Amino acid sequence: MWSQALTHFTSLWLQQPCPLCDRAHPAPLCDRCWQQLQSCQWVEPPQREADALTVLTWGRYQHPLKRAIAALKYEGHRYLATPLGQALGQRWQQTPIPTRQPPWVIPIPLHPQKQRDRGFNQAALIADAFCHQTGLTLLARGLQRQRATLPQFGLGVTERQQNLANAFALGPDLLTRPQSHPILLVDDIYTTGTTVRAAAAVLRRHGWSVCGVVAIARSVSDQA
């Protein structure tokens, strides 16, 4: 049944043009655009951030990677998550975040309203491809997002953090598991880290160890 669904899914995107240049091409995106995306890739080792969160990203959040992520998130080209998640997985295989046990992988859940509007969670799709590449265990419902009590708009930095702190809760995939493996979070873009830190804080409060976060792109423009 799964393979049928996969075949159907595959044939759907086989007929579509490359979402970045509109050229007809039998792949999630054409070779030329994929080559151009490589210019965004960097080869820096995992970076240790505040709160003992180690961050591994595939590339720089700039054109054309920025364009590819926008096509994935806002134009419904969900199959772009596959090559991007695989590339992130290859990155992990080259320079993993060191852990005693292989981590369990949890995507950052999307706000319920956003997920309804978009129809999918891009972090979950990326995490799926990442786990397919690395062989790590995916806990798709390891975290769940509760409706934030306040809209983030108009809040100060501290208020935003407090608001986000209430946004995450343990999901059903974690409730019945022993705390034998560290958790690796997956997101599409890493900017200030506020969201992943809030997610990590909830996990740690419940006794889970969080080894870090992997993301496709890192935004560096505001850190110069």
Ligand SMILES: [Zn+2]
């Ligand atoms: Zn293209």
